[in-house]
Amino acid sequence: MASGKTLTISLMDPPYESETTTTVLRIIDAALRRGHNVNVFAYEGAVALPLKTQAAHPNPVKGTTAEEQHHPTTSGFISALFEAARAGGAKLDWVNCGLCVDERGATDWIEGVRRGGPADFVKMAQESTNTLVIGTR
Amino acid sequence: MAHYLLIESRDPYEYGDPAQFADLALDLAEAGNQVTFFLIQNGVLVTRKGAKAATLEKLRNKVTVLADEFSLRERGIKPDRLASGVRTSHVDQLVDMLMADGCKAVWH
Numbered sequence: 001m002a003s004g005k006t007l008t009i010s011l012m013d014p015p016y017e018s019e020t021t022t023t024v025l026r027i028i029d030a031a032l033r034r035g036h037n038v039n040v041f042a043y044e045g046a047v048a049l050p051l052k053t054q055a056a057h058p059n060p061v062k063g064t065t066a067e068e069q070h071h072p073t074t075s076g077f078i079s080a081l082f083e084a085a086r087a088g089g090a091k092l093d094w095v096n097c098g099l100c101v102d103e104r105g106a107t108d109w110i111e112g113v114r115r116g117g118p119a120d121f122v123k124m125a126q127e128s129t130n131t132l133v134i135g136t137r
Numbered sequence: 138m139a140h141y142l143l144i145e146s147r148d149p150y151e152y153g154d155p156a157q158f159a160d161l162a163l164d165l166a167e168a169g170n171q172v173t174f175f176l177i178q179n180g181v182l183v184t185r186k187g188a189k190a191a192t193l194e195k196l197r198n199k200v201t202v203l204a205d206e207f208s209l210r211e212r213g214i215k216p217d218r219l220a221s222g223v224r225t226s227h228v229d230q231l232v233d234m235l236m237a238d239g240c241k242a243v244w245h
Contacts (some may be wrong), residue, residue, distance in 0.1 A: 003236070005236050007232070007235055007236065017181075018144065019146075019178045019210055020161065023146070023177060023178060026228050027231065027232060030228045030229045030231070030232045031232045031235075031236075033229075034232055034233070034236075036232070064212075072197060075208050092162070096152075130233075130235045130236060130240055131242075132144075132235065132242050132244055133244060134244045
């Protein structure tokens with residue numbers, strides 16, 4: 001059931017480099033499961049998290065196939081979060097910083113992600129129950 | 138009285154400033170605020186008995202110290218090996234605190 005409350009998270013870490021990415025996805029999942037709306041403002045390298053072209057890969061050292069490795073992708077996790085939000089009646093709004101996207105050519109996103117800028121983050125923070133700013137090192 | 142939620146994710150052996158973040162928690166508590174020090178990721182390394190004991194000792198009875206059980210499990214830190222005063226928690230509880238009225242959260 002929707003709580004009517006909203007959590008905004010600002011994230012800067014790129015995929016596959018920091019445990020923080022996994023932690024943030026866990027926090028978003030927990031918030032959505034509790035019926036809270038979640039806003040994410042992805043900044044800098046974090047705009048690559050929802051890239052649609054991410055692909056699972058085999059492990060030639062172990063001789064395993066991509067299917068056997070069952071390698072998770074951050075875009076797959078984020079797709080699942082959008083589905084969880086829809087199923088639970090909460091809203092997930094994921095905004096990728098436009099300038100960060102252009103710098104990186106990171107434009108091919110999964111469904112649900114939209115382009116924005118710092119003004120969106122300010123609006124999100126003003127309208128949220130709480131805001132968590134998660135910087136890089 | 139405000140509720141401050143200080144979230145420590147940094148490895149106390151890699152960085153020097155987790156001790157200063159704990160000092161901030163102590164200062165806020167001694168100024169009359171309710172303070173929760175939530176340890177997550179490598180931040181939980183400080184929770185082992187005898188490890189960086191001074192960091193948690195100064196918070197005892199003044200600050201609520203919680204450690205993410207998922208982060209503890211990833212690092213093989215069992216509940217019976219936690220320093221005195223540390224309680225296990227999880228991100229569901231973290232979200233509940235974040236969504237409570239008046240909570241001021243800082244990620245480190």
